Amino acid sequence: MNDSSSDDEGAHTGAPKTESVVKAPAVNVTFADIGVMPQLCEACDKLGFKTPTEIQRESIPWALQGRDVIGLAQTGSGKTAAFSLPILQALWNNPSPLFACVMAPTRELAYQISETIEALGSGIGARCAVIVGGMDLISQQIALSKKPHIVVCTPGRLQDHLENTKGFSLRTLKYLVMDEADRLLDMDFGPKIDQILKVIPRERNTFLFSATMTTKVAKLQRASLSNPVKIEVSTKYSTVDKLLQYYMFFPFKRKDCYLVWLLNEMAGQSAIVFARTCNEVLRIGLLLRNLGIEAIPLHGQLAMDKRLGALNKFKSGARNVLVATDVASRGLDIPAVDLVVNFDIPSFSKDYIHRVGRTARAGRSGRAISFVTQYDVELLQRIEQVIGKKLDEFPGEKDAILLLQERVNEAQRMAMLELKDIQSSRGKGNKKRGRGDDDKQISLSEAKKLSKGGRRKN
Structure with a gap:
């Protein structure tokens, strides 16, 4: 690695200078190295982390030196x-409560990050608290009162606690991490993040990790980082x-038929099917179940316990097919996904990158098949323009498909009737309770048990 500048001029100005790293070749580098x-x-x-990945190899030495880091990968x-x-190494050297805060765009990702941190920090006694929406506030307040070392959160719920939880502050914060920063800002968390930045110590280390350097991310960098080092693994x-x-091209009215054929062809393999809306996810899940394909839905309108439960059934192999909105497209590490199906092609090309990134992880191979109709x-x-390659057409026997x-x-008819019944009962429940199923809350301890349910025991 090359440090292109040894002085710290501009470290605390409004527009900090950013150093880019010249990447050194990897020659059997270990974490100790x-x-x-x-x-x-x-x-x-x-x-099972045998050797550092490229982003780890390039960013960790700078972070250990106390530098702010922008990681693009x-x-x-x-x-x-x-x-x-x-963060864990700095915590070992200088232990204190509420040492670090990690912000993530989705609740599922927050739980996954917490699991990884707790696993990595188990030998040094690191304690995490997960603070996300859709969960019981009282249980979270109790967890925060126990002074965890690291808080993993979504920005909205963190802001709620900073304003309303007596005795909770981040005055002792030494590290702030914004993970999937481009997604954080796409989801309009910007104002919440601005409010949080105003009440946390200026003397801190900040890590900003993102898949892409958008204009919003660049603006956030200028507002929150001092003299950062930029590690760009993927330009x-x-x-x-x-x-x-691959892609499959057919008329719009045949989408369900092609999906059923494809999942039958891939029977026994694990697949994530991405659809655009919560309603469509629910409809596809009902359709597949009526045809004997055990699919489980995951979308943002599900209560948090059901979302974690769906993820864990899929992770553990209890269900082979997960039907999901883009809530499952970012950051989630689900081992051994064989196939990603874009039932609805995403409107934004970068969402395609994140969806298909659920398979072919950690050196494994995988397949992604996108459904293309006359409208897509x-x-x-x-x-194709963004990824710089043409997709191949996936072979399908048209006559065999149409036989289905x-x-x-x-x-489809049965699924639509079931969907109407669900929507009708949900509407009645909302009137009776004054709130929807989405507001159902569970305790933090219950959620953590659920979130770890899919993890294999040694």
Whole structure:
């Protein structure tokens, strides 16, 4: 690595200078080689992290030197350990409560980050608290009163606690992490993050990790980082080499039929099917179940316990098919996903990158198949332009596929009736209770049990 400037001029100005790193070639580098202490090296080994990934190799030494870091890397590149290991090492050297805060765009990702940090920090006694929406505030207040070392949160719920939880503040904060920063800002968390930045110590280390450097992320960098080092592992939108990418072209009215055929062809493999809306996720899940395919839905309108439960059934292999909105597209590390199906092609090309990044992770291979109808041709062309490659057509026997149409039509009718019943009962429940199922709350301890349910025991 090259440090292009040794002085710290501009470290506390309004527009800090950013150093870019010249990447050194990897020659059997270990975690110990990049400065990680023995206790954490041992934890990495237990988790199967044999050698540092590129983003870890380039960013960890700078973070251990106390520098702010901007890490730009594609999905599945090991960003969580890249910021967790320096924080845990600094915590070991200077233990104090409420030492670090990690902000994530989704609740599921927050739980996953917490699990990784607790696993890496188990040997040094690191304690985490997860603070996200959809959960019981009182249980979270109790967890915060126990002074955890690291708070993993979504920005909205963190802001709620900063304003309303007596005795809670981040005055002792030494590290702030904004993970999936581009997604954080796409979800309009910007104003909440601005409010949080005003009440936390200026003398801190800040790590900003993102898949892309958007204009919003650049603005956030200027507002929150001092003399940062920029580690750019992926300079453009890209997908991993071991991912096989295909499309299937057919009329819009045949989408369900093609999905059923494809999942039957891939029977026994694990698949995530991405749809655009919560309603469509629910409809597809009902349709597939009516045809004997055990699919489980995951979307933002589900109560948090059901969202975690759905994830864990899929992670543990109890269900082979997960039907999801983009709530499942960012950051989630689900082992051994064989297939990603874009039932609805995403409107934004970068969302395609994140969706297909759920497969072909950690050196494994995987397949992604996008459904293209007469309405989606332009979206497909945009994606091909962004990733710099043409997708191949996935072979399908049209006559065999259309033979399924009659059974699919019947399953569609049943699914629509079930969907109407669900919507009707939900509407009645809302009137009776004055709030929807989405507001159902569970305790933090229950959620943590659920979130760990899919993890294999040694």
